[in-house]
Amino acid sequence: MDGLTPQRQQQLRAFTAELFVGLPRADQRRWASTYLEGLLTTPGKKTLRRMAEALGASASASQSLHQFVNASPWDWGPVRDHLARWIxxxxxxxxxxxxMAYLPKRGSQSCGVHARYIPGQGVGSCQLGIAAMLAGRHHIAPADWALHLPAAWTENEAGRARTRVPAEVSARTAAQQALDLVDAQDRAATAGLPVVGNFVDADEIGSLVKGLTLRGREFVLAVPATVRLRTERGATVRAGQLWEAGQRAREESPDPAADWLTPPAMATATVRLMPYPGTSPSLQLMTVRPAGGSRRPQLWLSNIRDRRRMYLLAGRLDDSARLIRGLEADFGLADFEGRSYPGWHHYMTLVSAACAWSQVSRAYETV
Structure with missing residues (x-):
């Protein structure tokens, strides 16, 4: 990465001043700007030492950056609210x-680190970050985060004290944390936007659907093939089985009037979730067959009836996957060196701000 021009440095400082306006001390706001510039200009891994060297800063700069992220007691919530409104x-x-962002970690001391299944990699040691992103046709940017803490962490008083987990932080499932993020973003002016989510845990789909339904939200949720559903005919099957049955029927009788539409590899069926806390709403299961038929289809549940709109919104998960890879490659998403809960949230706030500002500043340069 190249350093910022004087004009872009000035733009970045104005952005930082707006974002971190609530920080009480001028030195905090100055180090926020310095940290963002380090994330934006340091090639490779974003360690404190490498960022200080890339910025040509003093020998003590890395310690000051460490202090700002890991020890300085600033509230990340208002900063993220400002960021969402800015985006x-x-x-x-x-x-x-x-x-979901799976952040690999060695050892067991970093807050929230645990062994879990990582899609495409198998079981590994990681932190699980749950991201809230604002997306449109030509952009997607991170605005908020939750750090998943398994019961082994929330019930470990010594671990909580060592990593400074606040007393009010209790055990929450990933679905509950997702709903918390939806509520937080609503307060930051996103009320009414449909929610597009990626959930690999079949056991959490019911509570997530219920929470979004109670909030009156439209949603499109990627779900695993193991999710149990009830068809209109009353049969209880897994989502993957429903796809296989529909695929066989289509191959045996390729009826142009069948429930397939552009794109030709998409199909929908009306279903209800089983089990469900209460009476499940009527939902659409959407399946999309991968090109070439070499992989199993992607599966979504939605309460949106416009199937083309459902399909287009589902594509936002491709955008989010690319964004997470970009955050890892270009903005140091997995490079946090601290171990504390506040430090993790400070760092993810800075990474998100650097990414959002970079997107907008690049757009200005091409005008």
Whole structure:
């Protein structure tokens, strides 16, 4: 990465001043700006030492950056609210995307680190970050985060004290944390946007659907093939089985009037969730067959009846997957060196701000 021009440095400082206006001390706001510039200009891994060197800062700069992220007691919530409003001023959003970031970690001392299944990799040691992203047709940007803490962490008083987990932070499932993020973003002016989510845990789909339904939200949720559903005919099957049955029927009788539409590899069926806390609403199961038929289809549940709109919104998860890879490659998403709960949230706030500002500043350069 190259250093920022004087003009872009000035723009970044103005952005930082707006975002971190609530920080009480001028030195905090100055180090916020310095940290963002380090994330934006340091090639490779974003360690404190490498960022200080890339910025040509003093020998003590890395310690000051460490202090700002890990020990300085600033509240990340208002900063993220400012960030969400800033993103919406510069882009039109059509959805709020909730996705998972698996952040590999060695050892067991970092807050929230645990062994879990990582899609595409198998079981590994990681932190699970749950991201809230504002997405539109031509952009997607991170606005908020939750750190998943398994019961082994929330019930470990010594671990909580060592990593400074606040007393009010209790055990929450990933679905509950996703709903918390939806509520937080609503307060930051995203109320009414459909929610697009990626959930691999079949056991949590019911509570997530119920929570979004009670909030009156439209949603499109990627779900695993193991999710149990009830068809209109009263049969209880897994989502993957329903796809296989529909695929066989289509191959045996390729009826142009069948429930397939553009794109030709998409199909929908009306279903209800089983089990469900209460009476499940009527939902659409959407399946999309991958090109070439070499992989199993992607599966979504939605309460949106317009199937083309459902399909287009589901595509936001491809955008979020690319964004998470970009955050890892270009903004140091997985490079946090601290171990504390506040430090993790401070760092993810800075990474999100650097990404959002980079997107907008690049757009200005091409005008």
């Amino acid at each position: 919406l001023r510069h882009h039109t959003a059509d959805s709020l995307v909730i996705d």
